[in-house]
Amino acid sequence: MKRASLFLLAVLVLGATCAYAGDPFPDLALGGKLDEDQRAYLGVASDSFKLSDIRAEYLFIEAYSMYCPICQRDAPHVNEAFEAIAAADKAGRIRFLGLALGNTPFEVEFYRKKYAVQFPLFGDEDYVIHKALGEVPTPAFYVVKLGPEPEILFKKVGEAEGTEALLQAIKEHTGI
């Protein structure tokens, strides 16, 4: 009986740690002020598009807020991960983007300048994205496989725990 309980417990715990893998990621409608380089980076023709319109195999997504102290602390790590991947992924298989949950255009722009963020950031003034993501706390990091129905390969809620941890997650789930 005790052995069976332990086995059940182990299954539950292992299941919990990878519970997100294979879950769908919402095909969000994204909009914002993108410059030409950012549109080219995402492979989209206009400033308003759906997540599945992005031309890449994978997305690395940070759901953050300008107001979240952990997101502020993590910003340099995410930037470093972006730079490392940009250097390694010449074929453009993965793209980075930030979803500024509950943030207005002013707040998105302030954060972009404050932390010199080079990848595209999208605001969420009316919390529509926040709701679509199940009101996830910030920061949350995702590796998503793109396709007609985007799929979560990795999700982590909470502190990034350094640049290497982010790079490891990307490498493990995309091979990049």
Next chain:
Amino acid sequence: MLKKIVFTIIVGLLATASYADKLTIYQLPELKPRDSVLKVKVGNPAPDFELPSITGERVRLSSFKGKSNVVLSFVPAAWTPVCSDQWPGYNIALSLFEQHDAVLLGISEDNTPSQYAWSEAMGTLKFPVLSDFWPHGAAASSYGVLRSDGTSERALFVIDRQGIIRYIDVHDINRRPDLGVLIQELCKLKK
């Protein structure tokens, strides 16, 4: 043995969920958006007060008269959801306040030790955090933003160098004000 394992796993999972390391938030239900009546309006002299800060000094509003503009940010309570991100947001945007010769003063009705612990958990706030704990809510009451449960409204007051109130936003307590709107109001102040 099984109990120990279950306990260890539960503690581990809880630690993962409380991702904000030291910052544990007390969740609140949706509150009545507003629960007070303003006693001041734009164009009025700002009621003076002197309150203790978490750095041990006492801060008097009138000490800024003739020197700098002031933004008063009243927040309802330490360790609660919206307050715990509003001030960290202002904390990284202090340069925007400085560009408009404005000093930010944060005020809540909590006592100083609680404010200090909260500030440290949020990553050390670099603007004065003032306690309106005793006589309880006197400053908030003088502006008409003390709620019936002893907390304050989520309210912003922009006060110019002459000590005159130039902008008031008594916000829905459940929502965070847009920083952009506040900075626009600072832009309107005379240089």
